[in-house]
Amino acid sequence: MSWWTAVLGGAFGFILGGPLGAMLGAAFAGNFSKGKSNFGNFDQNYHVGDQQRVQAAFFSSVFSVMGFLAKVDGKVSKEEILLAQQVMQHMQLADDMQKVAKELFNQGKQSGFNLDEVLEQFRLESHRRTHLVRMFLEIQIQATYADGVLDSKEHDALKYIAQKLHFPLNELENLIQQFAVTSGNAAKLTVDDAYKILNTDKSQTDKEIKRAYRRLLAQHHPDKLVAKGLPEEMMIIAKEKTQEIISAYELIKKQRNIR
Numbered sequence: 001m002s003w004w005t006a007v008l009g010g011a012f013g014f015i016l017g018g019p020l021g022a023m024l025g026a027a028f029a030g031n032f033s034k035g036k037s038n039f040g041n042f043d044q045n046y047h048v049g050d051q052q053r054v055q056a057a058f059f060s061s062v063f064s065v066m067g068f069l070a071k072v073d074g075k076v077s078k079e080e081i082l083l084a085q086q087v088m089q090h091m092q093l094a095d096d097m098q099k100v101a102k103e104l105f106n107q108g109k110q111s112g113f114n115l116d117e118v119l120e121q122f123r124l125e126s127h128r129r130t131h132l133v134r135m136f137l138e139i140q141i142q143a144t145y146a147d148g149v150l151d152s153k154e155h156d157a158l159k160y161i162a163q164k165l166h167f168p169l170n171e172l173e174n175l176i177q178q179f180a181v182t183s184g185n186a187a188k189l190t191v192d193d194a195y196k197i198l199n200t201d202k203s204q205t206d207k208e209i210k211r212a213y214r215r216l217l218a219q220h221h222p223d224k225l226v227a228k229g230l231p232e233e234m235m236i237i238a239k240e241k242t243q244e245i246i247s248a249y250e251l252i253k254k255q256r257n258i259r
Contacts, residue, residue: 016053018121019114020060027060048088054132054145054229057125061118062136062234063101066143067108068115072157076109084144087139119164129228131219133165137172139237141179150156150176152191174199182244191255194248206258213249217242 015025070080088101107113117148138159144154162172179191195201200212211255216225222238232239252258
């Protein structure tokens with residue numbers, strides 16, 4: 001049983017407790033009637049697996065924190081809401097999932113949203129898996145860059161979130177720089193851009209470049225990320241990142257005449 005199927009069966013209470021479970025339950029209840037779900041009919045003896053729990057935590061955290069980031073400048077414009085919806089559509093979420101994602105986003109915008117508690121629960125539920133935390137941050141960076149600009153308040157908020165998740169700030173800056181290079185510019189990738197995407201530079205040897213390339217591929221391998229707890233519905237993000245890494249390496253190989 002997938003995590004989403006379990007939630008449709010009214011099992012979010014069995015999957016997650018704490019603030020994430022409360023938000024997921026409220027988001028679900030606000031969008032579906034008892035007729036559509038099976039509230040009360042879920043088999044309480046069913047064992048919710050660790051992967052399902054992590055996937056539910058990831059989904060709930062991603063969209064609620066996305067809502068929080070949309071209001072860091074003190075207001076949430078119609079454009080920011082539209083951009084968040086575009087991110088959800090880009091992930092190719094089913095209509096039902098988009099409804100819940102939007103409700104989680106709206107909860108994140110509220111003044112009573114407790115960012116620290118949400119981030120701490122996500123960190124613990126994900127078992128501090130660095131690959132998952134990295135993907136979580138990459139999605140938040142993508143959302144903040146949806147309008148093509150990362151302003152100072154958004155940047156400060158991303159640094160705060162990374163610190164709460166115990167993610168190195170220098171690596172966060174690398175992710176931001178990489179996304180700035182590829183945002184809306186994938187077709188015009190330069191060799192300099194390719195080095196930035198691989199977090200390398202021209203002074204490094206072919207072997208060092210190849211090692212960095214392989215490390216990034218391992219970090220973003222879709223199947224491995226799903227096995228660690230990335231919801232399958234978000235695999236498209238990992239696949240696109242993987243393709244960016246491959247394209248960057250191929251460009252460097254061509255420039256260096258590496259075989």
